[in-house]
Structure formats: structure tokens, C-alpha cells
Amino acid sequence: xxxxxxxxxxxxxxxxxxxxxxxxxxxxxxxxxxxxxxxxxxxxxxxxxxxxxxxxxxxxxxxxxxxxxxxxxxxxxxxxxxxxxxxxxxxxxxxxxxxxxxxxxxxxxxxxxxx
Amino acid sequence: xxxxxxxxxxxxxxxxxxxxxxxxxxxxxxxxxxxxxxxxxxxxxxxxxxxxxxxxxxxxxxxxxxxxxxxxxxxxxxxxxxxxxxxxxxxxxxxxxxxxxxxxxxxxxxxxxxx
Numbered sequence: 001x002x003x004x005x006x007x008x009x010x011x012x013x014x015x016x017x018x019x020x021x022x023x024x025x026x027x028x029x030x031x032x033x034x035x036x037x038x039x040x041x042x043x044x045x046x047x048x049x050x051x052x053x054x055x056x057x058x059x060x061x062x063x064x065x066x067x068x069x070x071x072x073x074x075x076x077x078x079x080x081x082x083x084x085x086x087x088x089x090x091x092x093x094x095x096x097x098x099x100x101x102x103x104x105x106x107x108x109x110x111x112x113x114x115x
Numbered sequence: 116x117x118x119x120x121x122x123x124x125x126x127x128x129x130x131x132x133x134x135x136x137x138x139x140x141x142x143x144x145x146x147x148x149x150x151x152x153x154x155x156x157x158x159x160x161x162x163x164x165x166x167x168x169x170x171x172x173x174x175x176x177x178x179x180x181x182x183x184x185x186x187x188x189x190x191x192x193x194x195x196x197x198x199x200x201x202x203x204x205x206x207x208x209x210x211x212x213x214x215x216x217x218x219x220x221x222x223x224x225x226x227x228x229x230x
Contacts, residue, residue: 035218043204045158045221091158101146101210102171103219105158 002027004106012112022091034075035093045066082113121222136225138190138207147190147211153203189192197229
């Protein structure tokens with residue numbers, strides 16, 4: 001069975017601070033994909049990143065960066081110089097290696113960026 | 116940019132009524148999914164659909180639920196006799212075929228309120 005744990009349920013930061021959202025996962029599969037999605041107050045799910053289990057390189061996209069560490073089964077997400085528009089719920093997610101790739105979501109971390 | 120579209124965006128229904136939620140996946144995608152998010156909770160997998168049949172379903176997806184692809188473009192979720200606890204946001208998603216196409220494209224969701 002797969003599991004995604006996001007231990008931080010809510011985080012508040014002041015604008016321009018850096019913030020890291022933690023994600024720890026469990027899977028027996030050797031091939032899997034990890035994701036981060038953003039859910040703004042409007043409710044839709046916005047894809048941020050996909051990382052496969054064979055690629056442990058960290059990735060940076062503008063103010064966003066991701067740290068994938070297979071040894072600790074973690075896939076953490078950092079926002080640098082946070083902005084009010086970053087306020088949202090962020091979900092970490094994991095697929096299985098089956099052909100249909102069902103996605104298992106974590107419970108989400110609600111980020112509030114205070115101006 | 117291609118997108119998954121869902122209708123209605125919000126539906127209010129009385130307990131015991133049948134509800135059909137509609138989705139138009141991205142045109143060249145072959146895998147289709149329904150997910151559910153009860154307010155304030157995580158996104159949960161309901162069902163996956165491939166090659167005109169259910170490929171996997173969760174324990175949530177009981178006999179009250181059914182899915183159908185009635186034509187080449189629509190993918191529907193039917194709830195036969197709604198219960199109060201079916202109130203949630205329902206997300207449709209689709210995915211292209213292939214081993215390295217793990218990204219799910221989500222629709223904007225259909226909010227169902229059962230009174």
C-alpha cells in the first residue's frame with residue numbers, strides 16, 4: 001500500500017520569507033512518480049511538478065524548488081521569497097507503477113502568506 | 116492548451132436523488148479517473164477507467180456509483196441515490212498513454228452539495 005504523509009497541516013509565513021513544505025512517502029514499488037499540486041482557494045488542482053523515482057536531481061523553477069531524497073523517502077518543496085499569491089493548499093502525491101497509475105494524495109499543507 | 120472540462124461546476128441535490136457529473140477529457144488521452152475531495156480533506160481516488168472498462172476502484176466506489184464513456188468524448192460519474200456524505204468536490208482527470216506520461220490533468224472540479 002502506498003502512503004503520503006504531509007506532517008505540516010498549516011503553515012503561516014510573512015511575505016518574502018522562504019518556506020519548505022515536507023512530504024514523506026511510502027511505497028513498495030521501485031518505479032513510481034511523485035507530484036506536487038497546488039489548490040488555490042478557487043478549488044482547482046494545479047500541477048506543479050512530476051518526478052520519477054530514478055531521477056534524484058533537485059529541480060528549480062523560478063521561486064520553486066524541490067528536493068527529492070530517495071534515502072529518506074522525502075520530496076520536499078521550497079518556495080523562496082513567498083508571495084501572497086502562494087497562499088493555497090499544497091498536496092504531495094504518489095503514483096504506483098501499475099499501468100493505470102492511480103495517484104495517492106497526502107492530506108495537504110495549507111500555506112498562508114501574510115502581507 | 117488542452118484541458119479537462121467538467122460540468123456542472125456546482126450542483127445542489129436532495130438526498131436520494133440521482134446525479135450525473137460530466138467530464139470531457141483531453142482528446143488524445145486514454146486513461147480516465149474520478150477523484151473526490153470532501154471539504155477540508157485530502158483528494159481521494161474513486162475509480163480509473165481504460166479501454167471502456169473500470170481498471171481499478173476504491174472502497175468508496177460502491178454500487179451507488181457508476182462510470183460511463185457514452186461516446187468518444189464524455190466521461191460521466193453517476194451517483195444513483197445520493198447521501199449527505201456524498202457532498203464533496205469531484206475531480207475528473209485524464210492521462211495520455213505511455214510509460215513516462217505520469218502526469219494527470221485535472222478538471223476544475225464539480226462541487227456536489229447533497230441536502
